[in-house]
Structure formats: C-alpha cells, structure tokens
Amino acid sequence: MKYMLIMRATDEAYANMGELDFDKMLETVGAFNEELVRAGVLLAAEGLSDVSEGVVVDYSQEPPVVTDGPYGETKELFNGFYLLNVASIQEAVEWAKRMPMAGPGFKTEIRRVPTIDEFPQDNEWIQKERAWREANGQL
Structure with missing residues (x-):
C-alpha cells in the first residue's frame, strides 16, 4: 500500500x-x-512552495471560483493529489477545473513543486x- x-x-x-x-x-x-x-x-x-504561491479552485459554484491560496479552514482535509507537468499555474488551474470529483465541499489547492535544481x-x-x-x- x-x-x-x-x-x-x-x-x-x-x-x-x-x-x-x-x-x-x-x-x-x-x-x-x-x-x-x-x-x-x-x-x-x-x-511544496509557500502557500502564498498557490491558488484554490472552489467547486461550490458553477463555474468554479479560483482564489489565491491557501485554503482557510483547518477542517478541510487533504485527501489526495495529482502531480502535473504543465507550463504555468494557469494551465494547472484549467486542469483542476476539469477534476471529476468536483462540487460543493470539494476544493483543489494548487502549489508549485520546487525542483532539486x-x-x-x-x-x-x-x-x-x-x-x-x-x-x-x-x-
């Protein structure tokens, strides 16, 4: 596992x-x-990069709302991630808006992963x- x-x-x-x-x-x-x-x-x-570099995609509304990160409430628990290789945070947001598990109560926080370089x-x-x-x- x-x-x-x-x-x-x-x-x-x-x-x-x-x-x-x-x-x-x-x-x-x-x-x-x-x-x-x-x-x-x-x-x-x-x-992960500092939370100030991230954004949150909130699926409570249609279309999803994107706000600067981090998510605010500690009761919002992390439950999985996708690691994407994209050109920009905007491209990552576009993928996040297409997530299959979307709707009220779901959010995706997007953060850059620094390279070893x-x-x-x-x-x-x-x-x-x-x-x-x-x-x-x-x-």
Whole structure:
C-alpha cells in the first residue's frame, strides 16, 4: 500500500522555520531520506512552495471560483493529489477545473513543486538525492 506523509505546521512553527540553519535542516532531512531509500520504502518526496504561491479552485459554484491560496479552514482535509507537468499555474488551474470529483465541499489547492535544481548544488545531501534520483530514472 502507498501512503503519503503530509507535513503540517502551525503558523508559529512555520514562521520559526526561517530561523533554522538551512544546511543543518538539509542534513537532517537528507539523513532521513537516505534511511527511507535504504529501507526501500521511498517512492517520492517533494516539498511544496509557500502557500502564498498557490491558488484554490472552489467547486461550490458553477463555474468554479479560483482564489489565491491557501485554503482557510483547518477542517478541510487533504485527501489526495495529482502531480502535473504543465507550463504555468494557469494551465494547472484549467486542469483542476476539469477534476471529476468536483462540487460543493470539494476544493483543489494548487502549489508549485520546487525542483532539486533550486537547492544548493554543493550540499552533500542534495548531491546524494540527485544521485538517487538519477539512479532511479527520476532526473
């Protein structure tokens, strides 16, 4: 079975992340990722861009309404995702508007997934992740 582990943080915890040493954070995450790879359980691991870069498609109305992200209420739970390779957020919105599970109570949050190229390439853990991705045909 496949499971997605979705990392969430309070606003305060998210704000405090800016105070962390970035290299130390990469080392910690890299070591964890390496453990997952060695155990043979890691299928994909991606971080999401800041919620301010996302949009929400709300199906409560026809046509669906698009607003800047993030979604507002914590009772709105994540229950799946599609990973699309498109040219722009607008193209992603157009696909989201066509989702088969649409209607009142359904929303799609759209966020850009940063590439490995956006991280410091001289970092040991980024180099290990790049090598792992290349070995698995993901680059």
